[in-house]
Amino acid sequence: MGEKPYLPGEQYKNQEWPEGKRIMTESVITEFTGNQRETVGRLYRYGTAGVTVLDSHNAVQRLYRFDPSSNTMTENDPRQPGKILRRFVFDNYGMLEETFSFGRPPRTFNYEPGGRQIVMREGGEYGAVGKTFTFEGSGVTETAFGRDGNIERVYSFDPKNETITIRSGGWYGDIERRLVFERLDVSVFCEPEAFLQFLMFTEKSAGEAEAEIDEQVAKIRAQAPGKSRFAYNGPQHSSNDRVPAVRSQPGPQSRPTLGRSHEERTMAGNDDIIDFIPDGASSSTAKGSPSIHDRSNAIPFEERWQRGNDDEDKLKKGESSRIPLEERFRSVREQDRTLTAGRSASIPLDERFQNVENKKEELTPGRSTQISYEERRTGKRQQ
Numbered sequence: 090m091g092e093k094p095y096l097p098g099e100q101y102k103n104q105e106w107p108e109g110k111r112i113m114t115e116s117v118i119t120e121f122t123g124n125q126r127e128t129v130g131r132l133y134r135y136g137t138a139g140v141t142v143l144d145s146h147n148a149v150q151r152l153y154r155f156d157p158s159s160n161t162m163t164e165n166d167p168r169q170p171g172k173i174l175r176r177f178v179f180d181n182y183g184m185l186e187e188t189f190s191f192g193r194p195p196r197t198f199n200y201e202p203g204g205r206q207i208v209m210r211e212g213g214e215y216g217a218v219g220k221t222f223t224f225e226g227s228g229v230t231e232t233a234f235g236r237d238g239n240i241e242r243v244y245s246f247d248p249k250n251e252t253i254t255i256r257s258g259g260w261y262g263d264i265e266r267r268l269v270f271e272r273l274d275v276s277v278f279c280e281p282e283a284f285l286q287f288l289m290f291t292e293k294s295a296g297e298a299e300a301e302i303d304e305q306v307a308k309i310r311a312q313a314p315g316k317s318r319f320a321y322n323g324p325q326h327s328s329n330d331r332v333p334a335v336r337s338q339p340g341p342q343s344r345p346t347l348g349r350s351h352e353e354r355t356m357a358g359n360d361d362i363i364d365f366i367p368d369g370a371s372s373s374t375a376k377g378s379p380s381i382h383d384r385s386n387a388i389p390f391e392e393r394w395q396r397g398n399d400d401e402d403k404l405k406k407g408e409s410s411r412i413p414l415e416e417r418f419r420s421v422r423e424q425d426r427t428l429t430a431g432r433s434a435s436i437p438l439d440e441r442f443q444n445v446e447n448k449k450e451e452l453t454p455g456r457s458t459q460i461s462y463e464e465r466r467t468g469k470r471q472q
Contacts, residue, residue, distance in 0.1 A: 116273035
């Protein structure tokens with residue numbers, strides 16, 4: 090069995106650590122992205138004084154410190170270790186996350202059903218339920234609230250106490266991350282309070298996830314042509330290259346070629362070379378027929394202008410213009426639009442409200458008046 094995590098642990102509360110001294114290299118957790126152990130995403134140096142999170146380039150990204158005297162864990166700024174970014178307070182009921190940055194509401198993690206489930210609330214103790222973490226036989230299932238019980242993520246514990254596999258969508262979903270432990274057993278984080286500690290220092294923000302994606306894209310683009318598994322590995326051609334023709338022997342019905350004559354190509358030894366059609370050329374131009382632009386130039390300007398001003402092409406008045414305006418709106422004006430009084434106006438007011446007056450009943454004391462004051466105050470039924 091591996092050692093118990095430093096926070097929370099009763100055996101560590103009486104120990105004092107000198108200021109500035111950090112024992113951070115006792116255990117190493119290597120995080121691999123994807124299914125295979127090829128790409129290292131992050132490194133976690135886990136010790137009795139805290140956790141240091143490094144990226145794939147061994148640059149410190151996060152810094153966590155344990156305080157056994159107050160049963161808390163703090164996230165400190167790596168550039169200013171004395172500056173606290175977040176504080177995590179542990180107790181017998183769960184954990185409270187205190188944030189010190191604008192726009193990040195606090196979160197609470199409460200133990201429910203005998204500690205076999207953790208309920209995360211956003212915005213404090215009485216905030217809305219965000220997620221639930223349920224402890225099962227071989228791992229923890231993470232369910233987002235409002236998904237009708239559909240599992241969003243699974244933390245699967247390796248029976249050999251060496252690996253925690255994080256899958257998306259369920260127990261057989263795609264592997265998001267794989268964390269390999271050295272000099273530390275996976276069973277250390279099987280308890281709810283220890284798992285919360287593991288959850289805090291391994292979670293990724295949206296910015297960190299996007300940075301990892303950008304880094305992978307940059308690696309793919311930086312690879313030399315022909316070596317990337319996503320690139321075309323065949324011969325490369327430019328727009329100025331001549332493409333060898335794949336055709337049969339020319340016959341009497343073959344299409345005439347463009348550019349150089351057949352004799353010139355034969356003398357040059359490039360009979361099987363296809364010339365590219367110049368820009369702006371068309372099939373009609375190649376055959377010698379005049380283009381549309383050439384034919385329109387032959388029409389004089391006066392003839393074009395005269396055709397555009399012919400009376401035959403002008404818009405004609407519609408037949409409705411022959412009907413006078415008085416005749417158009419006469420039927421509308423002759424309609425009687427006077428509002429008439431409704432039938433309810435003929436009913437006198439006394440008759441309208443007579444039924445309401447008759448239905449009034451005297452108020453009677455409620456049944457609660459039969460309960461004595463002592464019984465109400467104490468909540469116990471008097472004999």
